[in-house]
Amino acid sequence: MNGNIIVNKKNLIHNLSEIKKYTKKSKIMSVIKSNGYGHGILEVAAALKDSDAFAVATIKEAAYLRKCNIEKEIVCLQGFSNIEECVYCSQSNIRPVIHSLKQVNIIEEAKLKKPMKVWIKFDTGMNRLGFKEMNLEKLMNKIENKIQPPVGIMTHLACADEENDDFSQKQIELFKNIIKNTEAELSIFNSAGIIKYIEEYHDLGDWVRPGLMLYGVNPCSNDKSLNIKPAMSLTAPVISTKKCKKGERIGYGHTYEFIKDTTIASLGIGYGDGFPRELSNVGKVFFEDNFFNIIGRVSMDILMVDIGDNKVDIGANVELWGDNINIKEVSDLINTIPYELMCGLGERLQRKYI
Numbered sequence: 001m002n003g004n005i006i007v008n009k010k011n012l013i014h015n016l017s018e019i020k021k022y023t024k025k026s027k028i029m030s031v032i033k034s035n036g037y038g039h040g041i042l043e044v045a046a047a048l049k050d051s052d053a054f055a056v057a058t059i060k061e062a063a064y065l066r067k068c069n070i071e072k073e074i075v076c077l078q079g080f081s082n083i084e085e086c087v088y089c090s091q092s093n094i095r096p097v098i099h100s101l102k103q104v105n106i107i108e109e110a111k112l113k114k115p116m117k118v119w120i121k122f123d124t125g126m127n128r129l130g131f132k133e134m135n136l137e138k139l140m141n142k143i144e145n146k147i148q149p150p151v152g153i154m155t156h157l158a159c160a161d162e163e164n165d166d167f168s169q170k171q172i173e174l175f176k177n178i179i180k181n182t183e184a185e186l187s188i189f190n191s192a193g194i195i196k197y198i199e200e201y202h203d204l205g206d207w208v209r210p211g212l213m214l215y216g217v218n219p220c221s222n223d224k225s226l227n228i229k230p231a232m233s234l235t236a237p238v239i240s241t242k243k244c245k246k247g248e249r250i251g252y253g254h255t256y257e258f259i260k261d262t263t264i265a266s267l268g269i270g271y272g273d274g275f276p277r278e279l280s281n282v283g284k285v286f287f288e289d290n291f292f293n294i295i296g297r298v299s300m301d302i303l304m305v306d307i308g309d310n311k312v313d314i315g316a317n318v319e320l321w322g323d324n325i326n327i328k329e330v331s332d333l334i335n336t337i338p339y340e341l342m343c344g345l346g347e348r349l350q351r352k353y354i
């Protein structure tokens with residue numbers, strides 16, 4: 001018996017329309033990289049068909065979408081890395097992000113049949129991708145004849161989802177300086193940026209780039225302004241139940257001792273499915289109005305929960321995160337982020353779409 005990733009397509013659609021209400025006139029580049037944050041890239045693309053574009057990380061992801069007949073504009077956030085990929089982008093309506101001098105050289109050299117749409121990325125403090133010192137006018141002079149206007153100019157916020165974010169304002173000011181006197185399309189805000197800054201800086205948000213919030217997870221812990229709903233539930237089947245006595249221990253390394261007689265259920269999911277081993281003795285699961293603690297170590301294929309006096313049948317499906325267990329709270333427990341939990345789910349799990 002397998003664990004399941006249940007993806008609620010209605011909630012994806014609902015979340016996109018909530019974001020549209022919130023961002024008003026901005027165009028929406030839905031970020032569906034890494035297999036749609038683990039939800040299944042094609043199904044997510046179909047559900048989010050009312051987006052203005054899709055964003056993926058790599059050319060391989062973009063090419064997969066094209067192969068599967070997705071026709072909408074695709075933004076490739078890492079852009080091309082050689083002439084062949086550059087030409088492929090221009091032929092396939094893939095709008096690459098140009099973030100390095102190497103890519104400028106490639107586009108200068110590439111023989112393109114027609115000018116291509118591009119985004120240019122500036123680094124305003126993330127220190128990951130993007131031009132730092134480059135003057136926009138100089139850069140445009142180099143590649144102007146290869147690109148189709150309007151050029152897009154973007155940057156990425158490093159700390160927007162931090163509770164005490166005192167860095168985004170600096171990035172925004174720097175960005176404003178870079179784009180002075182341009183006719184460019186602008187993009188700066190990811191999910192947390194949308195929640196915190198779009199109202200004040202609407203003029204910088206021709207395009208917004210929501211990822212996490214589309215999947216119904218709010219990156220800002222205390223924010224209640226958006227009515228988004230989780231698109232993913234992770235469930236696992238009960239494969240065995242048994243009685244255990246006070247003083248007995250459970251699982252690898254015997255890390256948990258029963259303080260009274262109880263019943264445990266073994267669930268068919270483990271770290272081999274991407275369910276984090278760090279949740280051993282820490283996490284909980286949900287079944288029919290009850291929360292049960294994970295006890296003992298999470299193993300490769302199985303984890304155990306204490307069901308006390310409750311009756312849970314073999315074959316029943318238990319929620320590990322979803323409508324009743326907030327994935328953000330699960331990730332907080334083990335000092336990670338919902339992105340890592342969603343994207344880390346393994347091939348053995350079955351995706352079901354409702």
Ligand SMILES: Cc1ncc(COP(=O)(O)O)c(C=O)c1O
Pocket residue numbers: 031077156189190191192209210211212213219
């Ligand atoms: C450049 C860029 N923009 C937007 C996003 C979407 O971010 P989020 O999922 O926080 O909305 C990402 C995600 O990592 C990104 O790398």
